Amino acid sequence: xxxxxxxxxxxxxxxxxxxxxxxxxxxxxxxxxxxxxxxxxxxxxxxxxxxxxxxxxxxxxxxxxxxxxxxxxxxxxxxxxxxxxxxxxxxxxxxxxxxxxxxxxxxxxxxxxxxxxxxxxxxxxxxxxxxxxxxxxxxxxxxxxxxxxxxxxxxxxxxxxxxxxxxxxxxxxxxxxxxxxxxxxxxxxxxxxxxxxxxxxxxxxxxxxxxxxxxxxxxxxxxxxxxxxxxxxxxxxxxxxxxxxxxxxxxxxxxxxxxxxxxxxxxxxxxxxxxxxxxxxxxxxxxxxxxxxxxxxxxxxxxxxxxxxxxxxxxxxxxxxxxxxxxxxxxxxxxxxxxxxxxxxxxxxxxxxxxxxxxxxxxxxxxxxxxxxxxxxxxxxxxxxxxxxxxxxxxxxxxxxxxxxxxxxxxxxxxxxxxxxxxxxxxxxxxxxxxxxxxxxxxxxxxxxxxxxxxxxxxxxxxxxxxxxxxxxxxxxxxxxxxxxxxxxxxxxxxxxxxxxxxxxxxxxxxxxxxxxxxxxxxxxxxxxxxxxxxxxxxxxxxxxxxxxxxxxxxxxxxxxxxxxxxxxxxxxxxxxxxxxxxxxxxxxxxxxxxxxxxx
Amino acid sequence: xxxxxxxxxxxxxxxxxxxxxxxxxxxxxxxxxxxxxxxxxxxxxxxxxxxxxxxxxxxxxxxxxxxxxxxxxxxxxxxxxxxxxxxxxxxxxxxxxxxxxxxxxxxxxxxxxxxxxxxxxxxxxxxxxxxxxxxxxxxxxxxxxxxxxxxxxxxxxxxxxxxxxxxxxxx
Numbered sequence: 110x111x112x113x114x115x116x117x118x119x120x121x122x123x124x125x126x127x128x129x130x131x132x133x134x135x136x137x138x139x140x141x142x143x144x145x146x147x148x149x150x151x152x153x154x155x156x157x158x159x160x161x162x163x164x165x166x167x168x169x170x171x172x173x174x175x176x177x178x179x180x181x182x183x184x185x186x187x188x189x190x191x192x193x194x195x196x197x198x199x200x201x202x203x204x205x206x207x208x209x210x211x212x213x214x215x216x217x218x219x220x221x222x223x224x225x226x227x228x229x230x231x232x233x234x235x236x237x238x239x240x241x242x243x244x245x246x247x248x249x250x251x252x253x254x255x256x257x258x259x260x261x262x263x264x265x266x267x268x269x270x271x272x273x274x275x276x277x278x279x280x281x282x283x284x285x286x287x288x289x290x291x292x293x294x295x296x297x298x299x300x301x302x303x304x305x306x307x308x309x310x311x312x313x314x315x316x317x318x319x320x321x322x323x324x325x326x327x328x329x330x331x332x333x334x335x336x337x338x339x340x341x342x343x344x345x346x347x348x349x350x351x352x353x354x355x356x357x358x359x360x361x362x363x364x365x366x367x368x369x370x371x372x373x374x375x376x377x378x379x380x381x382x383x384x385x386x387x388x389x390x391x392x393x394x395x396x397x398x399x400x401x402x403x404x405x406x407x408x409x410x411x412x413x414x415x416x417x418x419x420x421x422x423x424x425x426x427x428x429x430x431x432x433x434x435x436x437x438x439x440x441x442x443x444x445x446x447x448x449x450x451x452x453x454x455x456x457x458x459x460x461x462x463x464x465x466x467x468x469x470x471x472x473x474x475x476x477x478x479x480x481x482x483x484x485x486x487x488x489x490x491x492x493x494x495x496x497x498x499x500x501x502x503x504x505x506x507x508x509x510x511x512x513x514x515x516x517x518x519x520x521x522x523x524x525x526x527x528x529x530x531x532x533x534x535x536x537x538x539x540x541x542x543x544x545x546x547x548x549x550x551x552x553x554x555x556x557x558x559x560x561x562x563x564x565x566x567x568x569x570x571x572x573x574x575x576x577x578x579x580x581x582x583x584x585x586x587x588x589x590x591x592x593x594x595x596x597x598x599x600x601x602x603x604x605x606x607x608x609x610x611x612x613x614x615x616x617x618x619x620x621x622x623x624x625x626x627x628x629x630x631x632x633x634x635x636x637x638x639x640x641x642x643x644x645x646x647x648x649x650x651x652x653x654x655x656x657x658x659x660x661x662x663x664x665x666x667x668x669x670x671x672x673x674x675x676x677x678x679x680x681x682x683x684x685x686x687x688x689x690x691x692x693x694x695x696x697x698x699x700x701x702x703x704x705x706x707x708x709x
Numbered sequence: 710x711x712x713x714x715x716x717x718x719x720x721x722x723x724x725x726x727x728x729x730x731x732x733x734x735x736x737x738x739x740x741x742x743x744x745x746x747x748x749x750x751x752x753x754x755x756x757x758x759x760x761x762x763x764x765x766x767x768x769x770x771x772x773x774x775x776x777x778x779x780x781x782x783x784x785x786x787x788x789x790x791x792x793x794x795x796x797x798x799x800x801x802x803x804x805x806x807x808x809x810x811x812x813x814x815x816x817x818x819x820x821x822x823x824x825x826x827x828x829x830x831x832x833x834x835x836x837x838x839x840x841x842x843x844x845x846x847x848x849x850x851x852x853x854x855x856x857x858x859x860x861x862x863x864x865x866x867x868x869x870x871x872x873x874x875x876x877x878x879x880x
Contacts, residue, residue, distance in 0.1 A: 175749045175764050179714070179784060199778050200746030212746060235745075242775070243743045246721050249772075250741070253796060257831075 126151040133232065137168065139181075139188065139224040146181075146226060155230050159205045176201040177215060181226065185217040192219040200231055290363075290383065296375035298322050298341070310383050312357035323379070328356035340367055341377055352384040362388035401443035403436055404587045405580035409572040413440070420567045421447035426519060428504075428564050429542040431571030433696055434621030437542035438500060440569055444540055445498040453497030458490050461503035465510045470527050473514065479528025491524045491535045498538045504564065505545030505556060516560045539564065544696075545703075574616040574623060575691070581611050584620060588627040589639070601637045610641050614648050615691030622693065647688060669704045672697070676706075710753065712762045713871045714784050715864075718777065718810070719791035720802035721770025724824040727854035728791060729767045732864055737855050744769045747781060754864060756872045763868060771802055779813045787871040789863065790821040794851075797833040800842070807847075818870035820848045822863050827853040 129136060129150045137146040146168045160172065173181075180198045187194045198215040205211060212235055216227040281304070284291060290307035292300050300318050308315060311327060318326050324334055333353045340348045351364030362385045370376035400414040420427050421444050429437045438457055445455040460468060466480065474489030490499055501507075507515065518524050519539060523532040541564045550556035574581065585603055593600055603611070607630070616622050630643040641649050671690065679685035687697035701707075717725040726744050730736050733750050750765045766785070769775050782788075788810055790803040803821060810819070821842065823834055842849050848866065852859025 175751065176747055176766075180780075183780065183783060199781070202746060202748045214746075239743070239745045242745060246743050246770075246772070247741065250722055257795075257833075 129153070133230050135228040137226040137228070139226060149225075153230070155205065155211065156228070158207065159203075159211070174201070174203045176203065177213075177228070180215050180217075187217045188219055188224040194218070200235065290381035292323065292379040292381070293370070294323055294341070294377040294379060296373075298324065298377075300326065301376075307381055310359075310361055310363060310381055311355060312359045312361075330354055330356075337365060337367075340365075351382070352388045361385045401446060402439050403443060404584050405577060406583060407572075407577035407580045409577050410580060413569060413571065414443075416569050417443045418447060420444055420569065423567070424448075424538055425566040426538070426564045427540045427567040427569060428547075429540065429569045429571065430547075431542070431544065432573045432617075432619055433544050433693060434619030435571040435573055436620050437571060438502060440571060441498070441500040441540040441542060445500075445538075448498070448538070450497050450538060454494050455498050455500065456490050456494040457500040457502060459502045460511075461506040465508035466527075468507065468511045469514060472511070473518075473524045474526040476526050476528035479526075483528065486526075489524065489526065491518060491537050492533065494537045496536055498540055501539060501541045503543060504541040505543040505547055505550055509555075509557070512557045512560050516557060516563060519560075519563045544699075574619040578612055581616075581623065582608060584623055585611055585627055588624050589631065592628055592631045596631060598631055598634070599637070600631055600634050600639060602639070604638045604640050606641045607639050607644060610644060610648060617687070617690070617692035617696060668700070669706065672700055672704060672706055710760050710762050711872070712764055713786040713868065714764045714766060715867060715871075716766045716768055716782055716785045716788040716810075717791060718768060718788050718803070718806045719770060720793065720796070720799040721772045721775075723770065723791045723793040723796075723799050724854045725770065725789075725791045726767050728789075728822070728824065728852070728860055728863070729765050731854045731857055731860045732765070735857065737857070739855075745775070752864075754868045756865075756868045759872065761868050761872060763864065771806055777806065777809065779809070782810055782813045785810075785814055785817060786874070787818040787820075787867050789867060790819060790847075792821065792823045792834065794823045794825045794832040794834050795828055797838065800834055800838055804842075804845075818867060818874045820850060820863055820867045820870070822850045822852050822859065824852055824854055826851045826858060827855045 130153060133153045133155070135152045135156045136149040138149050139146055148168060160168070176198075185196050187196045196217040198217075200212050200214045202210055202212050212231040214229050214231055216229070218225050218227070283289075284304045284306070288306045289304060290310050291302075291304045292307050293302040295301050299320055299322050301320075303311075303313075303315055303318050308318065311318070313326065324338065327334075329337065330353070333350075336350060337353075340350055348367045349364065350367075352362040353365060355361045355363050361383055364382040364384050366380040366382070368378045368380065370378055400410075400417065403410065403414070417440060427441075427444060429440050431437050441457065442455060445451065458471065463471070470480070470483075470487070470489065472489050472491055474487050474492055475483050477483055477486050501515075518535070521532070522536065523534050525532045545556075547556050547561050547565070551558045551561055574584075582603075585608070589600060589603065592598070611623070611626070618625070626645050626648055627639075629645045630639045633643040634640070643649075672686070675686040675690045676683070679689060683697060683701075684694050687694045690697065692700070717729060719725050721743060722741055726742070726748070727737055729748075729750055730738075733752055744767060746769060748767045750767065751762055752765065753760050753762050755761070766781060768777055768781055771777050790807055792799040792803050807819065810817070823839070825832075839849055850859050850863055850866070852863060854860060
């Protein structure tokens, strides 16, 4: 068919009518002057409903919708200068006579010299496209809302973060300003925060601390470490301990407070209070008056404390010399507990008055059957003190065979149990004590010189109480407190007269005698203060010794004559003679034996 | 009666149809129904005691899915640029559309409105952006199709501007 054929009249073609009806399209032909449109073919039903019944095939465009009017009034190249092109109006919506909304689209085109306007009602395809666009836009809007919500949340979080950073900075500045030393531990005990002051006290850098377990990082003593572990594990909210020694480049004494983080119960806040200065001052103050269980602030005692500290640093054998009751065992204990052996045993043995076999068995142990009564294998004191300290009191009284065995132990560092041949290695520090003058014993031949030199590597001489009388009030008050605590008795003080008596007494039994006297007085005391009458009669009644030089030095013929004179004055009564000389009865007896005096 | 074609222009979902509905029937619906194509509404207003028939061409929103056909703009005596205060991007769309209009039909009166002033707390369009629009010579109104705020004023202002503007010959 020639589409350009001007004779073509589709109006009469039934097939053309059916095609138009099927496509839902209205075909209008524009008049040459453009004023009118002629309906061509049979229009679809919707068109009739829209424009109403009309007999005339000529349509008045002024009755059309504004959109269509606008469209046909517009210039269309398809109708004028560009025949063969097709121009679509794009969809528009309008309602029919019943008010139903229709979506229409117009198309302008030319066929030959004839200008046609097709009006199509958009159907299912358009509705589908509309639904897709609707969904897409709804999705875009929803995404926009989500994005805004995210942005808002982000802004809010950033704000919170900023505020939190500010708070943190403020808190850090405050910590810094207050010089507060604090650590924060997480649930696993790892350090998550350490203030500058905390790092300073601990002598660590944050790099070497943050993220690590506290017990790996803090330079604590082992016993303190376990104590803090227990404290952290404890359920109480706040716990305090100290002062504790912190090692490292800057040793310090700190008090530790552990607080549960109330915001996160698994976390702990550890506050460190540097008490180094306070501790040093307290220690200095305390050391002025006491050292371990030793009491006294006299120059002689302060010298002794220092000597003990020095001796504790080395592992040599020590000989402690002093009269009975001066506290030789206390010195030995102080050496042990100031030394590196502090966590190992301290065993004290008195060597006086024992036979050599018993002493040997006691010191070195024995094998079952080694002697009558040895029913089981028994370890000796050397083995019992393994790693620690063995205090041998009255070493001057050791029988010669034991001296030999002891020398061997000190030289070889091994012992052999009685009845055994196999030596056993021992690591024991020996601290010996005596009231003898061992040098004289060596001269006399009662003590082995080589053993003396072996045990007297370090030497501490304890002053008798009468040579440190300024310590008597301190000691008396110390014993008074101890005894009151032990007996539950309330005795507040010593009367001035009592104190004067105590100060003027010779104290041949030294500190031990003073302690006994105070114990006696506490028992006797009926009031709040100890009166002279509460003291033992020999102290209360005996006139004050006029001259402290009545002390008998352990040397020379002079001593012997003084003992004899005292005996004569006391008419042979040894107790009375000892009292007159200001020594204990035991010392007096011992001196008599040592100086070969046999009173009738 | 004087007839004036007015195009409603703006990004999608800024509230063009809602403004027209509020103006035409004083009704508002929260349900968003996208416009595809064009709906033309007519309403008569009085300007200086002269009746003016406004032919409101409610065009589909401009976005990457649909571009406004220039043919729709032809014959417009004025236009309204609608923006959504809660979406800053609708300002850029409005600016682009305004440039399209000028390119297509030249300079005709227009008024812009930032819709959704009922959700002022959620607005993204700030004072700085509004000031920039005014610096471009735009008349910027604020309104809410939901509350009916600024709607009458919007159309009345444009009608006044159109009546006093010289009539351009149709291309």
